[in-house]
């Protein structure tokens with residue numbers, strides 16, 4: 001695949017120019033990080049549904065959702081945010097270049113999410129009224145990172 005790309009670039013007379021990163025080089029990385037975000041949204045949605053009463057409160061389900069958020073927060077993030085996989089370099093992502101300009105800030109936002117998820121996991125089985133604070137705690141960390149590091153929806 002790569003050899004073909006280079007050969008094509010050479011044939012097109014582009015060999016001396018920097019070969020731009022190709023979205024498919026980052027396919028697995030994008031699927032993995034966007035997939036983990038979907039898992040987070042689904043499980044936050046379960047807690048949100050129960051908090052609003054759209055979904056009947058169930059302590060076991062709430063615990064499972066919060067535990068899943070904690071588990072996702074423990075996934076090694078380093079390989080998922082590879083340099084060159086920002087939205088200015090490749091298609092198919094909303095990751096802003098700012099992530100790589102401020103990796104420490106990005107990591108800190110991920111840690112904050114993990115801490116909020118852990119705090120939620122310690123309370124959500126206590127009853128429906130525990131869900132609101134847990135939800136706001138976690139939701140605030142999603143929002144903070146998205147505002148700083150994710151392309152806004154157009």
Ligand code: HEC
Nearest residue numbers: 034037040041093094095106109110113141142145149150
């Ligand atoms: C440390 C930063 C950070 C935190 C914390 C974070 N996100 Fe994200 N999220 C991102 C970035 C960056 C993207 C864009 C990823 C991409 O397009 O490659 C994203 C994308 C998403 C997407 C779109 C996925 C797709 O299919 O393209 C969803 C949904 C999402 N986040 C939900 C959440 C939820 C829910 C939380 C909190 C429980 C959360 N995120 C916490 C940074 C974060």
